[in-house]
Amino acid sequence: MCRILSYLGTPVPLDDLLYAPDSSLLNQTIGAQMLQMLNLAGFGMAAWDETSHAPNVPFRYRTTQVALFDRNLKALAGKLRSSALLAHIRGVPYNSTVQINEQNCHPFRFDGVPLSMAHNGDLAGFRDMRFDLAPHIRPEFAKQIQGSTDSEWIYALVVSALPEPGEINEPDAILAAIRHALSVLREARARHGITRSSSTNLMFCDGTNLAAVRFTFDFGHFDAGALQGSSEYLSMWYTCGRDYGLHEGEWKLTGGAIDADSVIVASEPLTRDFATWIEVPEYSALLVRRDGERRRAEIHALEV
Amino acid sequence: MGEQAQVPAQLAGFERDEWKALLGNAAPFAVAAGDVLFRQGDHADTLYLVDSGLLEIAARIPGDDNAVISAIRPGEVVGEFALLDDGPRSARVRAIEDTHGLAISGRRFRALLHDGSAWAVRLGVALRRLVASRTRATLQRIVAEGHFDPHALRQLHAGPAPVAAKAGASDLANGLARLRGFEAIATHGTLLDAPRGSTLVGPGEGQEGLHLVLRGAVRAAVPRGAMAEQVFVFGPGCFVGLTGHSDGGPQPLLVTAVEDAKLVHLPAETLSALENEMPSWLPLLHTAFGRQLVQDQRKANRHLGRSLSLARFNHAGELG
Numbered sequence: 001m002c003r004i005l006s007y008l009g010t011p012v013p014l015d016d017l018l019y020a021p022d023s024s025l026l027n028q029t030i031g032a033q034m035l036q037m038l039n040l041a042g043f044g045m046a047a048w049d050e051t052s053h054a055p056n057v058p059f060r061y062r063t064t065q066v067a068l069f070d071r072n073l074k075a076l077a078g079k080l081r082s083s084a085l086l087a088h089i090r091g092v093p094y095n096s097t098v099q100i101n102e103q104n105c106h107p108f109r110f111d112g113v114p115l116s117m118a119h120n121g122d123l124a125g126f127r128d129m130r131f132d133l134a135p136h137i138r139p140e141f142a143k144q145i146q147g148s149t150d151s152e153w154i155y156a157l158v159v160s161a162l163p164e165p166g167e168i169n170e171p172d173a174i175l176a177a178i179r180h181a182l183s184v185l186r187e188a189r190a191r192h193g194i195t196r197s198s199s200t201n202l203m204f205c206d207g208t209n210l211a212a213v214r215f216t217f218d219f220g221h222f223d224a225g226a227l228q229g230s231s232e233y234l235s236m237w238y239t240c241g242r243d244y245g246l247h248e249g250e251w252k253l254t255g256g257a258i259d260a261d262s263v264i265v266a267s268e269p270l271t272r273d274f275a276t277w278i279e280v281p282e283y284s285a286l287l288v289r290r291d292g293e294r295r296r297a298e299i300h301a302l303e304v
Numbered sequence: 305m306g307e308q309a310q311v312p313a314q315l316a317g318f319e320r321d322e323w324k325a326l327l328g329n330a331a332p333f334a335v336a337a338g339d340v341l342f343r344q345g346d347h348a349d350t351l352y353l354v355d356s357g358l359l360e361i362a363a364r365i366p367g368d369d370n371a372v373i374s375a376i377r378p379g380e381v382v383g384e385f386a387l388l389d390d391g392p393r394s395a396r397v398r399a400i401e402d403t404h405g406l407a408i409s410g411r412r413f414r415a416l417l418h419d420g421s422a423w424a425v426r427l428g429v430a431l432r433r434l435v436a437s438r439t440r441a442t443l444q445r446i447v448a449e450g451h452f453d454p455h456a457l458r459q460l461h462a463g464p465a466p467v468a469a470k471a472g473a474s475d476l477a478n479g480l481a482r483l484r485g486f487e488a489i490a491t492h493g494t495l496l497d498a499p500r501g502s503t504l505v506g507p508g509e510g511q512e513g514l515h516l517v518l519r520g521a522v523r524a525a526v527p528r529g530a531m532a533e534q535v536f537v538f539g540p541g542c543f544v545g546l547t548g549h550s551d552g553g554p555q556p557l558l559v560t561a562v563e564d565a566k567l568v569h570l571p572a573e574t575l576s577a578l579e580n581e582m583p584s585w586l587p588l589l590h591t592a593f594g595r596q597l598v599q600d601q602r603k604a605n606r607h608l609g610r611s612l613s614l615a616r617f618n619h620a621g622e623l624g
Contacts, residue, residue, distance in 0.1 A: 218520075218563055218564075219520070219521045219537075219539060219562075219563055220517065220519050220520040220521040220539045220540045220563055220565065221519055221520060221563065221564075222519070222540070231480060231481065231482075231539060231540040231541060232539065233521075233537060233539060238366070239366040239367075240366045240367055240613065240617050241366060241367035241368055242367075247368070252368055253366070253367060253368065254367070254368040255367060255368070256367045256368065256369045256616070258367070258369075258616045258617070259367070260366075260367050260616075260617045272345075273344075273345035273392075274345075275344040275345050275363070275364040276364050276365065276366050276367070276368055277366070278365070278366055278606050278609055278610045278613065279603075279606055279610070281456070281534060281537075281607075281610075282534075282537040283534070283537070283562065284456065295617075296617075296618050297614055297617050297618065298453055298455050298456075298614070298618075299453045299455060299456040299610070299614065300453075300455040300456060301455065301456050301457060301458040301534070303458055303459070
């Protein structure tokens with residue numbers, strides 16, 4: 001299983017999000033709080049800097065290395081300040097059937113598409129049903145699928161359902177595309193008789209908007225006597241505020257929700273003390289959108 | 305310790321001897337006005353019975369804001385999660401006035417509970433009832449304050465009732481981490497098939513025992529007109545209806561199957577009989593009840609905190 005982190009707000013040094021907090025994303029490689037698993041199968045990020053050349057295009061970095069040992073990433077994170085981030089560490093079953101390569105590292109982002117996506121979870125029976133998904137994927141995106149993950153196909157389904165995949169879409173359009181993709185998956189599962197619990201915790205970011213989805217198909221369905229992993233709903237948490245940084249010895253957003261301009265969403269809180277973090281509800285999406293000079297955050301019910 | 309001769313109303317049900325035994329296992333505590341008794345996120349291992357003074361409970365919410373939750377007065381208790389669950393403190397407690405009373409160590413309580421000590425068993429029942437009543441109060445606040453995000457509401461589905469199922473409850477219970485050591489509880493009720501959308505209990509209906517989820521999931525929600533505001537999702541190994549079972553009140557929420565589910569209905573009569581028969585796994589069942597009641601209370605509080613912080617976030621910069 002994987003861990004994801006996304007940030008949208010005033011620019012902050014990447015080191016402060018990826019490394020500094022006591023349960024930072026990279027510390028979750030070997031010491032996640034809410035997942036009994038190591039996340040050793042790669043790292044990836046897309047990070048937006050409004051002051052950079054072509055600000056709508058993110059810095060991208062993906063590696064199959066265990067990122068904790070990656071000096072290049074550490075050096076980059078100390079130098080970059082980002083107003084938006086989508087980062088992911090990949091956790092996979094501990095056996096040789098899994099393909100570890102750069103094409104399977106999240107986040108995914110097709111050429112010419114501003115929206116990036118990272119996934120935490122897995123689709124049971126994906127190899128049986130994946131070709132049922134192909135008719136719902138636009139040809140220009142189908143040919144860009146390079147890896148072997150279920151995640152990249154979910155991404156292809158979502159961007160194929162966007163009205164203008166080459167543009168920054170409104171969060172409502174992104175959410176509608178997500179709903180459509182989940183419906184396609186639900187129908188394919190039904191056709192193939194797949195009923196095993198399958199988590200699709202997803203985070204999308206285009207540098208302007210953020211959408212985070214906490215969703216599981218057939219939650220709580222496992223084969224008798226052969227429970228797969230955890231029987232708990234995969235976690236997702238968020239916090240909001242302003243001026244993210246080290247305040248009174250604690251990494252946090254501060255200033256009160258009423259002055260907030262920044263949001264962090266993550267598979268689990270970045271600090272061991274998660275007093276200022278709140279869960280994204282199950283079967284729901286958190287949308288963060290621009291509203292003039294402000295941002296709005298909304299919880300949307302997801303019934304698919 | 306003279307004042308503590310009276311059992312606090314929140315812990316009603318003690319026999320005189322049991323209360324005396326409890327006092328024998330308690331130690332005095334004192335906290336000066338302005339000082340913090342414990343902070344949110346601290347390791348928790350003590351229950352406090354307040355004799356005199358005034359305490360304030362406050363929780364931090366996103367943006368590092370504080371939300372005052374309630375006040376604790378003489379004759380009331382605070383810190384009860386520590387004896388039921390191994391999670392950190394869920395709120396900060398600060399003295400508004402000089403406060404003193406008695407403290408009970410969680411480690412001591414658990415050891416004596418394991419040995420079947422009568423006062424510890426009685427305290428466990430009283431604390432579960434107390435946490436359930438706090439959850440009920442939080443749910444009533446969620447209903448009354450109505451801070452919900454309209455986008456978060458879902459269509460209210462109230463389908464047919466579950467029907468009896470054939471598969472073996474025992475096989476379904478084996479392997480569920482939440483039921484480890486007391487899987488046998490699943491064989492003490494009726495196995496039911498609850499298709500997606502079926503209704504288990506309606507709000508305000510009387511509580512008749514508990515449901516135990518073995519497969520699939522169940523949603524508990526506050527009805528909002530033709531829509532519903534989801535508060536809890538219960539998956540495999542969770543009990544449904546613990547609030548009402550523990551405090552004796554009616555079911556406060558609408559409970560429906562959110563996925564096709566297999567459930568065991570445990571009638572109230574069966575649960576009472578188990579208390580008398582005292583199977584070897586009964587303490588594990590009580591521990592699981594306590595832990596889930598605390599988790600439900602934490603979840604209800606987070607639901608309230610989420611609604612409050614989103615409302616503040618989305619009104620940032622507005623005049624008024």
